[in-house]
Structure formats: C-alpha cells, structure tokens
Amino acid sequence: MVTLAEVAQHAGVSASTVSYVLSGKRSISANTRQRVERSIRELGYHPNAGARALASSRSNIIALMIPLRTDIYVPVMMEIAIAVATTARTHGYDVLLLTGEEGPDAVRRVAGSGLADGMILMDVELDDERLPLLRETDQPAVLIGMPADTTGLTCVDLDFKATGALCAEHLAQRGHRDIAVIGEAPAVYERHTGFAERTLDGVRTRARELGLRLLHRPCEGGYDAMALTLARILDERPGTTGFVVQNESALEPLLALLRQRGRAVPEDVSVVAVCPEQVAVQASVRLTSVAIPAQEMGRRAVEQLVAKLDGRGGDEVVLLAPELTVRASSGPAPAQP
Amino acid sequence: MVTLAEVAQHAGVSASTVSYVLSGKRSISANTRQRVERSIRELGYHPNAGARALASSRSNIIALMIPLRTDIYVPVMMEIAIAVATTARTHGYDVLLLTGEEGPDAVRRVAGSGLADGMILMDVELDDERLPLLRETDQPAVLIGMPADTTGLTCVDLDFKATGALCAEHLAQRGHRDIAVIGEAPAVYERHTGFAERTLDGVRTRARELGLRLLHRPCEGGYDAMALTLARILDERPGTTGFVVQNESALEPLLALLRQRGRAVPEDVSVVAVCPEQVAVQASVRLTSVAIPAQEMGRRAVEQLVAKLDGRGGDEVVLLAPELTVRASSGPAPAQP
DNA sequence: ATAGGCTGTCGAAGCGCTTCGACACCCCCT
DNA sequence: AGGGGGTGTCGAAGCGCTTCGACAGCCTAT
Numbered sequence A, B: 001m002v003t004l005a006e007v008a009q010h011a012g013v014s015a016s017t018v019s020y021v022l023s024g025k026r027s028i029s030a031n032t033r034q035r036v037e038r039s040i041r042e043l044g045y046h047p048n049a050g051a052r053a054l055a056s057s058r059s060n061i062i063a064l065m066i067p068l069r070t071d072i073y074v075p076v077m078m079e080i081a082i083a084v085a086t087t088a089r090t091h092g093y094d095v096l097l098l099t100g101e102e103g104p105d106a107v108r109r110v111a112g113s114g115l116a117d118g119m120i121l122m123d124v125e126l127d128d129e130r131l132p133l134l135r136e137t138d139q140p141a142v143l144i145g146m147p148a149d150t151t152g153l154t155c156v157d158l159d160f161k162a163t164g165a166l167c168a169e170h171l172a173q174r175g176h177r178d179i180a181v182i183g184e185a186p187a188v189y190e191r192h193t194g195f196a197e198r199t200l201d202g203v204r205t206r207a208r209e210l211g212l213r214l215l216h217r218p219c220e221g222g223y224d225a226m227a228l229t230l231a232r233i234l235d236e237r238p239g240t241t242g243f244v245v246q247n248e249s250a251l252e253p254l255l256a257l258l259r260q261r262g263r264a265v266p267e268d269v270s271v272v273a274v275c276p277e278q279v280a281v282q283a284s285v286r287l288t289s290v291a292i293p294a295q296e297m298g299r300r301a302v303e304q305l306v307a308k309l310d311g312r313g314g315d316e317v318v319l320l321a322p323e324l325t326v327r328a329s330s331g332p333a334p335a336q337p
Numbered sequence C: 001a002t003a004g005g006c007t008g009t010c011g012a013a014g015c016g017c018t019t020c021g022a023c024a025c026c027c028c029c030t
Numbered sequence D: 001a002g003g004g005g006g007t008g009t010c011g012a013a014g015c016g017c018t019t020c021g022a023c024a025g026c027c028t029a030t
Helices: A004-011 A015-023 A030-043 A049-056 A074-090 A105-113 A130-136 A160-173 A186-190 A194-210 A223-236 A248-260 A277-282 A294-309 B004-011 B015-023 B030-043 B049-056 B074-090 B105-113 B130-136 B160-173 B186-190 B194-210 B223-236 B248-260 B277-282 B294-309
Strands: A061-066 A094-099 A118-121 A141-144 A154-158 A178-182 A213-217 A242-245 A270-275 A288-291 A317-320 B061-066 B094-099 B118-121 B141-144 B154-158 B178-182 B213-217 B242-245 B270-275 B288-291 B317-320
Touching: A004 A015, A004 A030, A015 A030, A049 B049, A061 A074, A061 A105, A074 A094, A074 A294, A074 B074, A074 B094, A094 A105, A094 B074, A105 A130, A118 A130, A118 A294, A141 A294, A154 A160, A154 A294, A160 A178, A160 A194, A160 A242, A160 A270, A160 A288, A178 A194, A178 A223, A186 A194, A194 A213, A213 A223, A223 A248, A242 A248, A248 A270, A270 A277, A277 A288, A294 A317, B004 B015, B004 B030, B015 B030, B061 B074, B061 B105, B074 B094, B074 B294, B094 B105, B105 B130, B118 B130, B118 B294, B141 B294, B154 B160, B154 B294, B160 B178, B160 B194, B160 B242, B160 B270, B160 B288, B178 B194, B178 B223, B186 B194, B194 B213, B213 B223, B223 B248, B242 B248, B248 B270, B270 B277, B277 B288, B294 B317
Parallel strands: A061 A094, A061 A118, A118 A141, A141 A154, A154 A317, A178 A213, A178 A242, A242 A270, A270 A288, B061 B094, B061 B118, B118 B141, B141 B154, B154 B317, B178 B213, B178 B242, B242 B270, B270 B288
Antiparallel strands: A094 B094
C-alpha cells in the first residue's frame, strides 16, 4: 500500500505539499505539481479513505436509505438508486446502501459514526419515524418523497398532485365523464406514503372542478386482484370510460381484462398511467402516461445534498413538474348511447 | 461527537479498556464491562468509522458493483442488492454501491483506498474485464454469476445449465416434442453474459438426449418484439407446443399473443418460465417456472465473502440447485392431429 | 513459603492524512 | 536600497481508534 509519505519522498517534497496538490487548497507551482502528479501516477497511489476521513472529518460518502417494501414498484427505486450512485460519483462521493431493515437506528448509527456525510431517504411516509432523528441530529439529508411537515427538510419529488390533475384534465378534455382511479395497494395508503394520496387528491380536485364523476379503488398488483377491482368498478359505474392507473403491476392485467370484456382501448375506454416511460412503451397497448422521472429525482436529490454539504443552499422542496405523453391508450370518449 | 476517550473517562477506565470491551479481543471483568457499557449508552457513543478503519485497516464495508444495463431484469438485481445489504449488516458490514459507470477503475480505486474490505460483483460476463484486476490486486471478492475461467475466484450463481435441463425435462415428460426457447435480448448474448448461454446449453443438451426438436430465439422485451419473434417461430415450426421463456418482459406479451392466436395455455401450448417467483405468480396465467433465487444468491455471496475476510474458506463455486414449480401454464401436449 | 502462570488493565506508539502557522524567497513600489 | 506583500513550501500537531508490550495482583502447584 503506497502512502502519501512515499509519494512525497519520491517527488522530493514534503507530505503536506502532496496533500495540497491533491486537494488544491493552497497554490502550488506548476513545476512541483507536475512532479508530484507524476510520482502519484508512477507509484499508483490512492489516498487511504479511512485516514482521510479521520483527518478531515469528511467521509465523502452519502448514505442512501432504501426501504425493504415489496409493494412499491421496484424498478423505480432501482433507477433512482443508480442515478444517485452515478451522480454522487461525479461529485466525488460514494454511496452507502442502507435498507429499511435496521429502521431508524441506521440514522443514528450513520450520523454518530461519521460513516457518511449526509443521507438520502427514499419512500418517505407522511409521518416518517426517521424525521425526528434527522432533525435532532441535524444530519444533512434530502428526502425523495414528501412528509406531512417539511419544515427544516429538503425534499425532491414528482409533483403528484399536479400529476393527478393532469390525468383528470386529459380525460376530461377527451370527453370522458366517468373516470376511475386504480391506485396502489391498500397497504401503501395505510402506511400514508404521500405520493399515492397526493395523486388521488390531484385527480379528485381537478375532477370536481371539471365536473367529472370519480371512483377510487386501491388495488394490489396482479391479475386476480385487478379482476376483482375492475368487476367492482364496472358494477358500480358501468359507464366508466376513463381509467387512471398508478399501480404498475395492475396495468397489464387491466388491459387484458378490458380486452376480455370486449371493451376496446382506446375506442371504448381510455387508460392513463402514472409509470416509468419504459413500462408505458412496452405495454401491450402503448400507454398514454405521466412519466415518473426516476433518474431526475435521484440526480436532483444528490445535487441538493451536495449543495448542503458545501454550505450552499438551504432547505427547499423541489417538485418536478409532471409531463403527460399521449400514446395509444387514450382517445375521445365514445358517444353516449 | 462523543469519543472513546470521553467514554473511558466517564467510566473511570483507560481508553484501551473501552476498546477491548468493544472488540472483545481481550477478556474484561464483568464489573468493568458493565460500567463501560453503561457509559457508552449514557453518552450515546458511536465509534468513529474513519478512525477505526485507519487504526485497524478494516473498513467493515463491502462494495457491491451493479452494472447499469437496462436489458437485464431489474427487480432481480434489486432483490439481490437488498439481500446483500441486509445480510452484510448481520455480519457487521455496510454496503457501498458502485455502478458500472466507473468501469473497472472502480476496482482499482476501492482496492487502493481501502474503502472496502472486499467486493461483490454482479452481472459478470464470461470474459469480464474486471477479473484481471481482481486477481492482480488480489481483492477478496465474490462474483454473482460465472465467468469462463473461475480459477482463483469465488462464484455464486443459480445452476442455469441444470435449470435449462429441468425445463426441457418437464416439457418432454408432458409429451411435448417441439419446443422453443425464448431467450434474453440479443445484446445479452453478444455480451456473453454466461447465464443466458448456460440455460440454453442446458435445454439443448437435455432436449437432444430426450429427442426433442428445439428452436432458440433471442427476444427483446416488449409486445412488438415478442409478436415478431413468435410469428417467426410458428412460421418455421407450426407444431411447437412448448415454450421456455427466460426474458421476463416477454412473458405477458407471449401469453397475450398466444391467446390472440387462439392457442390456449396450457391446453394447446405449455409455457415454462425462468423468473422470480413473484412474476410467475402474478402473471395472467400462473406460470410453471424455475425460480431465480435472488435473495439466496445475495445472502450466499455475502457469506462467502465474509468467510474469506475472516480467513476461513477459499475459492469455491457455489451453484444453487434449480427448482421447478408446476403451476397452471403447463400441461400434457395436445394429441397429434 | 515461593515460583510460575493467569487475568485484567494501562500506557504509548502508531495508522495515513489534513491543516495551521511559520518562513524563505522573490518582486514590486517608493 | 529597503520595506511590504505575495507565493510556495515545510514541519508538526493532531484526528479517534487499535494493539502491543508491560505489569500488578491473585491463584495454584510444588
């Protein structure tokens, strides 16, 4: 293992000079800098992370807390995580992966041990139990998602309320009068994960303003659950012609079931999804959808956190504006019989 | 920030004693131990990770390298990652998330800086460019997947060859004579990711032994690609009655397309999938499948790595035995017309 | 009764880096 | 010519922890 001291000796300078070349915190003559850089290359030097962390009280690590839940659409989580990791690297940070397993204690452990300089929390609940700890230890942190009380917190999220509104508008515009929201699994609502409720709120508010009749049904993923849910919806409101779907694993089942019942998409029924682009494009009917900008969310979260760690920028709620892309699953409402 | 020294003072012992209480590397009287533990609790002490790493040359961190590819089924990756993270915690390790972005350099960086004590690599190619580095730096490492040359390496993977064989056997047993493998995207084969080829090899070998006629077609995910692929298969071998599907995002499309063509599953056609349990159960037809034991793979990988770090256990290839679960998508071949 | 071996605790020496203050040295200004 | 202000470099003091050797005190075996 090559050390700073060895590099210094090899280059014929003192250790501190090498350190300053590396950090750029003091000016170094071009000549010296080059000699040092050459020595670093020749010896294959890599600064020891532990020593660096100890001396500078900075680990250059960001902790990313991902919950363990399986009722949330996993690819989105993954995409966010990957975006976080790559963005972090561009800012000189590595990412530590924490799972929900350890619960709120992880916050204490990470904050206390100086393992990470800051953290990013995913799948934030409205009244998340990690938040008090965050505030109390005043860990630099960024949430992906939005709790009920955001004072003193930095959050990044898709504007789900606007998303819901956008979906309602789209359907209204095409002449649909009776619409249904097929939501996430009941557990998601019970847990008060904000995004589901906010989307619903958005649809509901806008639907009311536009004079739409609205039905909302949570739905576990899968074929069977969707069959039940759909049956119930069409039972109660046979005239339903517009669907807003927020549960990715209910999408294909819904399309298959509609087909089976002889309701053609988009001729008889329109479907608007809230899902990642890829899902919308790969579905058996190319779906009109509001994309979940997973990459963007991950990227922004890191940027906010890095800004905080650099002492720039304060608490802020970043809501990404939703964009609805019209594809093949939505069209004008059928003429009233 | 509470330090060891403060704990020592509070408990009225020396710093080294506290350290030994923490590490258990020397015997400590019950009395002293309790006093120290009490002080630790009262002061809310957490050992500083950097200092610890510096002094002990152990970071208690495992690096997990996940590629960025999108043509691989993401939920499996995620499940493995989560399993790795939680298992690591039970052994006192944290997990550092590295993406493919940085490429092989990440190996050098992590090894050189002592950031992690060892690494776990996912999505290993047959001739992976990271392997020479791994051997050269002799980083303790475990691969999830199998390269062409495993000498000096520890690998954990599902036995995909046996998986393929199992699928072929199952179909043969039900009387199918013409079967087709719907594989991963062409890119996956070009990249020489072993698992796809090994599965195919398994099917092919066993099919030959059992006198089955076999067709293999790679397939991008999605509805359109699957439509094309299926058309081509049925064109060439209209009598095909058994399908082995390894590409998760081709599954629903295939089922829908078969339905559309009037071929009932499982009455006319049988489908065997290689996919996570959840996918098999949630599909529109409950699928006969060989499960991909993602959790188990992650867990085993960590255990192998920890054993290595503890100086126990050497290089070893752990192949998990596949299990085929019969569900509703496979049945006896239809009588020959 | 005494040598020898345990047990439990302590002090001190680092681990490899960052950072602060000190200080040559050179250049420019008056 | 001499003082003032940059530049560029160095030495040394830690950062908080682990770990080695030392040693006091006690118990056992002779």
